Amino acid sequence: MNEAKELILKWNPSDSTGGLFHTKPISFEKLSIKARSKMLRALDLLVDGSLVETAFPIQTYDGYVESDMRRDLLKLVWINGYRTEPPLLSFLHGSGMKMGAIAMSRSLDSHDIVAVGATDFELEQAINALIRAKGGIAVACMDNVALIRRPTVALDDAEKAKALQDYAEIERKVKQLQTPLPDLLDRLLAVGSYDLPQLAARLFV
Numbered sequence: 001m002n003e004a005k006e007l008i009l010k011w012n013p014s015d016s017t018g019g020l021f022h023t024k025p026i027s028f029e030k031l032s033i034k035a036r037s038k039m040l041r042a043l044d045l046l047v048d049g050s051l052v053e054t055a056f057p058i059q060t061y062d063g064y065v066e067s068d069m070r071r072d073l074l075k076l077v078w079i080n081g082y083r084t085e086p087p088l089l090s091f092l093h094g095s096g097m098k099m100g101a102i103a104m105s106r107s108l109d110s111h112d113i114v115a116v117g118a119t120d121f122e123l124e125q126a127i128n129a130l131i132r133a134k135g136g137i138a139v140a141c142m143d144n145v146a147l148i149r150r151p152t153v154a155l156d157d158a159e160k161a162k163a164l165q166d167y168a169e170i171e172r173k174v175k176q177l178q179t180p181l182p183d184l185l186d187r188l189l190a191v192g193s194y195d196l197p198q199l200a201a202r203l204f205v
Contacts, residue, residue, distance in 0.1 A: 002183065002185075002186045003107075003108075003186050003189045004104070004137065004167075004185035004186050004188075004189060005164070005167055006108060007104070007105060007107075007108055007136070007137065007150065007189070008136060008137065008148050008149070008150060008151065008163050008166070008167055009151070009155060009160055009163055009164070010108060010151070011151045011152070011153055011154045011155065012108060012109055012150075013154075014109070020081075020082060020111055021081050021082070021111045021131075021134040021135060022081075022082055022083050022084065023079060023080060023081050023082070023083060023084050023085070023111075023113075023131055024084045024131070025127075025128040025131050025132065026079070026087055026124065026127055026128065026131075027124075028120055028121065028124050030086055030087055031075065031077065031087065031089065031120040031123055031124060032064055032120070033064060033065045033066075033075070033089050033203070034063060034064055034065075035058050035060045035063055035064065035065050035204075036204045037058065037204040037205060038057065038058055039055050039056065039057060039058060039204070039205035040055070040056055040058050040065065040091060040203055040204055040205060041053050041054070041055055041090075041199065041202055041203055041204070041205050042054055042055075042056055042073060042076075042090065042091035042092060042093045043076060043090065043091070043092050043093070043191060043194060043196075043199055044093045044094055045092060045093065045094030045095060045187060045191065046094065049187060049190065051190065051191065051194055053199065054093060055205045056071070056073060056091070056093070065091075066119075066120075067091075067117065067118050067119065069097070069098050069099075069118055071093070072093055072094060072095065072096060072097075073091050073092075073093050074091065074092050074093075074095055074097060074116050074117060074118055075089065075090075075091060075092075075116065075117055075120070075123060076089070076090045076091055076092040076114070076115070076116050076191070076196065077089055077103075077113070077114070077115040077116070077117075077123060077127065078090075078106075078112065078113070078114055078192075078196035078197060078200065079112065079113040079115070079127065079131075080112055081105070081106075081110070081111030081112045081113055081131075081135070082111055082112070087127075088196060088197050088200035088201075089200055089203070090196060090199045090200045090203050091203075092116050092191060095116055095179055095181065095184060095187075095188075096178070096179040096180045096181055096184075097116065097117075097118055097177045097178065097179045097184075098118065098177065098178035098179075099118050099119075099122075099141060099142075099176075099177055099178060100117065100118055100122050100139065100140055100141035100142075100173075100176070100177040101115060101116065101117025101118065101119070101122035101123045101125065101126040101127075101139070101140045101141075102115060102116055102117070102126060102137070102138070102139050102140075102174065102177070102184070102185070102188060103115035103123070103126035103127045103129070103130040103137070103138045103140075104130070104136075104137050104138075104185065104188055104189065104192065105130070105135040105136060105137070105150060106189070106192035106193070107189060107192060107193065110192075111134070111135055112192070113127060113130055113131070113135075114188060114189075114191055114192035114196065115127050115130075116188065116191075117140070118177075122140040122141065122142070123140075125138075125140035125143075125145050126138040126139065126140035126145060129145045129147050130147070133147055133149045133150075134149070134150070134152075135149065135150040136148050136149040136150045137167075137170055137185065139170055139173040139174055139177070141173065141176060141177060146169060146170055146173040148163070148166045148167060148169075148170050151163070170185075171185070
């Protein structure tokens, strides 16, 4: 079983109600990145699944750095799920996404959120849907958001079958974002395990 699928099937008994999840929805403005140099340091998702940090020239829009689908350079967001703090912002290269945004619980035993997206609007949609759901996977594209929640109790066989159907729908939504990667959700979990707070702190080269 892949890790993303396990995320929506396996109950974590350490938090039976989602009560550890305390962060509040974010505002669109919190996702802005003002350029502070001519180069930025992005997390590069290589073909073999490994992660390296790579420097890219910055292209600014009114002094701000935005996702750049032509260069496959998308905004990457890390959010502390346990308390309300400003989101930490960086960039991801290698997802292949041409549109939309994905937000996920960082791992089975964590309420932290990792998200990647083509626009701040879609990032805000996916992240806030996930915050309101207290974890899981959310996919936003234009004005539509598909969501699957983390289980808060152990699932019986019928509930697992329904969760698998919902997960298959999430996978179809991910494909609509035009990524060439068949395992993007699993790869984003690997991205989430990277030290994204440190990457965000060293964003500009």
